[in-house]
Amino acid sequence: MSDTTPAALDQAVLSGVALGYAPVIDRQHAIAGTRLTLVPLRADAPIDHAELLGALTAAFPQGGTVLNPQGEVLLAALLQQPPAEPSQIEVPAFIAADPAHAAAIAALKGAGHSGLLKGLPGEPLPAAVQAVFKQVVLEPGQSAPAGMGLVCAGLRGAAAVDAAFTAGAQAVIGWPTDGVFQPEPGVKNEIAADLQVIMELMSRVDEGEDVERLEQTLKRDPSLAFKLLRYMNSAAFGLPVQVSSFRHAIMLLGYARLKRWLALLLTTACTDHNMRPIMYGALRRGLLMEELARGMDEREMRDEMFICGLFSLLDHMLKAPFEKLLQSIPVPERVRQALVDETGPFLPYLELVRAIEAESVFDYRERAEALMVGAGEINACVLRALHKATQLE
DSSP: OOTTTGGGOOHHHHTTEEEEEEEEEETTSOEEEEEEEEEESOTTSOOOHHHHHHHHHHHSOSSSEEEEEOSHHHHHHHHHSOOSSOOEEEEEHHHHTOHHHHHHHHHHHHTTOEEEEESOOSSOOOHHHHTTEEEEEOOTTOOOOTTOEEEEEEEESHHHHHHHHHTTOSEEEEESOOSSOOOOTTOOOOOOHHHHHHHHHHHHHHTTOOHHHHHHHHTTOHHHHHHHHHHHTSTTTOOSSOOOSHHHHHHHHHHHHHHHHHHHHHHHOOOOGGGHHHHHHHHHHHHHHHHHTTTOSOHHHHHHHHHHHHHTTHHHHHTSOHHHHTTTSOOOHHHHIIIIISOSTTHHHHHHHHHHHHTOHHHHHHHHHHHTOOHHHHHHHHHHHHHHHHHHO
16 A cells, blocks of 8 residues: 555545544454444435445555444445455344345455454354354353354453453454543552653753753663654655654754654553553554644644644553643643643544544544534544554554
């Protein structure tokens, strides 16, 4: 997939559905892929399904893709015209059992695709159809049939995710966070040394210290310096020349834009494997909020929106409430308002992102109308953000 594909998305084609996304988490808490859910906004709205699915599959990040179309018409269109790249397609059990769809489902395997069965059919599926499905989505506590892996979907919160794995789930589709972080009484959480270096560096950049002192701080952890330079040289960053040193980066970026990439480093440098789904969510929140701010005149506001989304899960990552965290991490006032006070101009955008993650059509529509942003524009932003995230990971 080319880097320019998502930028050319036709918003009119995307306007008939609400898009939602969630990570596919394996038993080691690694990210095995991304599920994209498509929900028609209105049952009576005409949708050019072939054009819609063509736009989505051209822009959607490759590798571990799960497509979850809601509604029989949209699903039937996807079965008849599946993506060119190997994908996993969620299919409700009653659709899988319908003879009208048997040939299209059976043909998925030969084209390199697989199915994710949603629920259990009342009768055994035909052998050619059953062969497409290696995993089944069931409620926590239900058992998968022999030869099929159990997947639990729609879960929220670390306890729910852990319980699903304990009960035998092969994978979970959902989010290990649910609301703001609630500290456990009597539990003291220490911030890892490498993250403390980044926080110190952010404070020094905010105070405008000279390059030599900034470099000395970063040299305390060479692995962080390497990761920062790797980010800056990624396709998503788009610099015209290769950055060779931290000093070079400051010369090219200036202190204001450097803060953005230190913020990114802070939210992706955690070495705790259990944090990987949270880092996945934080990166996409930041990129999506930046995309939603694309039409704003101020570059400063777009950078602040990026940091707001990026930091919106920092409380779960660093195990401390925002009010305490943001005393030691410098953030713009509008970011502090959204995360600590739950007010200010960025909060409605953050609420829209949460609705997209929750795959809630009601909240999606309500938040979009409040911001006076069309579904086509929002969905184009979602796809561009997902694409950029794969370039940075």
